[in-house]
Each structure stands twice: as C-alpha cells, then as structure tokens.
C-alpha cells in the first residue's frame with residue numbers, strides 16, 4: 001500500500017518527542033530518549049566548521065559533516081520506531097523531520113512523501129526552513145558555490161535508509177547557502193540516481209592519516225634519491241681540487257663531445273661520468289655503463305659504435321643507432 005503525504009496534512013503532535021527530553025542539570029546531562037545530548041552555541045560549531053574547511057578543504061569537510069549527520073540520522077530512526085509503534089508508517093517516518101526540528105537543526109516542511117513498504121518504493125521532497133548550516137555559512141564563510149546543508153543531508157539519507165531498510169539518497173537540489181531561494185531536498189532509492197556511487201563516497205571513512213603517511217614516504221624516497229644524486233656529484237669531497245673537477249664536469253656536460261676519463265681503479269670515474277650525464281641535456285635519457293673488460297676484443301667495436309643492418313660481426317663498421325652508438329650518453333669505460 002502506498003502512502004502519500006500532502007502539504008495540507010500536519011505532523012502529529014510533538015508531545016511524544018518533547019517528553020523524551022530531560023535536563024539533569026545537577027548531573028551535567030541532557031537526554032533525548034536514551035541518548036545523551038549536548039546543548040552548545042551555534043557560533044562555536046560555526047567556528048569549528050570554518051576551521052575544518054580551512055584545514056582540510058571543502059570536499060573533505062563536506063564528507064565529515066555528511067557523516068556526522070548520518071550517524072545522528074541512524075540513531076533517530078531507532079528512536080522513531082520505538083516511540084510510535086502504533087502509528088501509521090507515515091507518522092513514524094515523520095518523527096525524523098520532527099526530531100530534526102525539535103533539536104534545533106532546521107524546520108522541515110514535507111512537500112511530498114510516497115512510501116511503499118511492500119515494494120520498498122520511496123520518493124520524498126521536503127523544504128528546509130532556517131537551516132542552522134545556512135546560518136553558519138552566512139556568518140562564517142559567506143555565500144558558497146554549492147549547497148551547504150551537509151549534516152542535514154547526511155541525517156536525511158541515514159534516517160530514511162534505516163527506516164526503509166534500503167539505501168535512500170537525498171540530494172539538496174537548491175540551497176539558500178549558495179544563493180537559492182530556499183533549501184529543498186529530493187530523496188529516492190540509490191539506484192534511481194545516476195551518480196549514486198560518486199555521492200556515497202562521502203559516507204565512506206576518509207582517513208587522511210594514510211594519505212599523509214603515503215606522502216611522507218614519497219617525500220622521503222624523493223629526498224634520498226636527490227641526496228644520492230647530489231652524493232654522486234659532491235660525495236667525493238669539497239676540496240679545492242675537487243671543486244675544480246666539478247667545474248670541469250659542468251663545462252663538459254654542456255658540450256656534445258665525448259668525454260674520456262682516465263684514472264686508477266676506484267678513483268670514481270663512473271661517479272664522474274654519471275655526474276656529467278646528470279648535468280647534461282640528456283639527463284632524462286638512460287645512462288648506459290659498459291664494462292669494456294667484459295667484451296671480447298673482436299666485438300668491442302660493434303658494441304660501442306653499432307652495426308650496420310646486414311653486416312656480419314666480422315665486417316663491423318661505424319654505424320648509426322647501435323645500442324651503444326657514440327653520443328647516446330656519456331660512457332664510463334673501465335678496465
């Protein structure tokens with residue numbers, strides 16, 4: 001059986017809900033049913049929201065407040081069922097919007113609500129009047145580009161999903177926080193929205209700490225790679241004679257000529273060769289180190305200067321484009 005709410009119908013009396021509020025002033029507690037509540041200044045929450053937006057950005061802050069409202073909606077759905085066991089489905093459902101009003105979040109005006117418990121069908125359109133989130137934005141953040149009633153929306157999604165036993169998504173199709181005439185929401189089953197998957201990402205936990213660890217690890221790896229490169233350049237020392245060598249490396253790296261490095265084993269010829277490569281305009285190209293001692297004498301010419309297509313190894317001659325063609329990269333020839 002489908003139930004439809006028309007604007008001329010009214011909420012049932014709030015009394016069953018207001019009776020749930022208890023102030024235990026001497027105990028420092030306020031209760032709504034069995035849930036402990038807080039009564040705090042809206043301005044404090046406004047300052048917190050502004051700080052969140054400034055610290056983690058609008059998208060992340062939006063997810064945070066959507067999830068905050070979502071948690072609240074889940075709890076109120078339990079309370080609604082408990083408080084109105086003998087009422088119609090519609091009046092039980094409307095306890096949610098009434099609780100939203102009672103707790104000072106917003107005045108909710110149902111425009112159309114169709115509930116079909118048999119098929120799980122749901123369609124809802126409601127107006128929000130005097131949303132606390134619009135007030136926060138107006139005092140702390142100014143006019144926004146998109147709807148701002150994030151936690152109210154999270155509440156509506158969770159409350160209705162829990163009530164219907166299936167995922168219902170509400171979207172705020174117009175909002176005073178971004179200059180529209182009024183805040184208006186539309187809700188229907190997730191599969192009836194084209195972008196439900198994208199929207200429900202907001203309800204997934206978003207642990208920034210993982211991302212921070214990831215970034216930290218990337219920075220650390222970049223730093224060690226940079227230090228390694230600098231070490232290849234500067235690692236041998238900072239003496240006057242080595243500084244002279246460094247200046248020669250700078251000079252040689254800018255030219256296109258081959259560079260011949262001579263020296264005893266272990267003096268750092270390959271390190272210098274890599275430094276020349278890193279400083280050259282071919283730094284982005286691969287550096288190919290060739291150990292000449294490992295190449296048979298009759299192949300060395302072909303290895304270093306390339307082989308013309310069709311030539312046999314015995315008939316090698318200087319060619320173009322061989323794997324190790326001259327000028328492909330500075331070489332370190334070591335013996």
Ligand SMILES: [Zn+2]
Pocket residue numbers: 128131134147148149172174175176177182183184
């Ligand atoms: Zn709004």
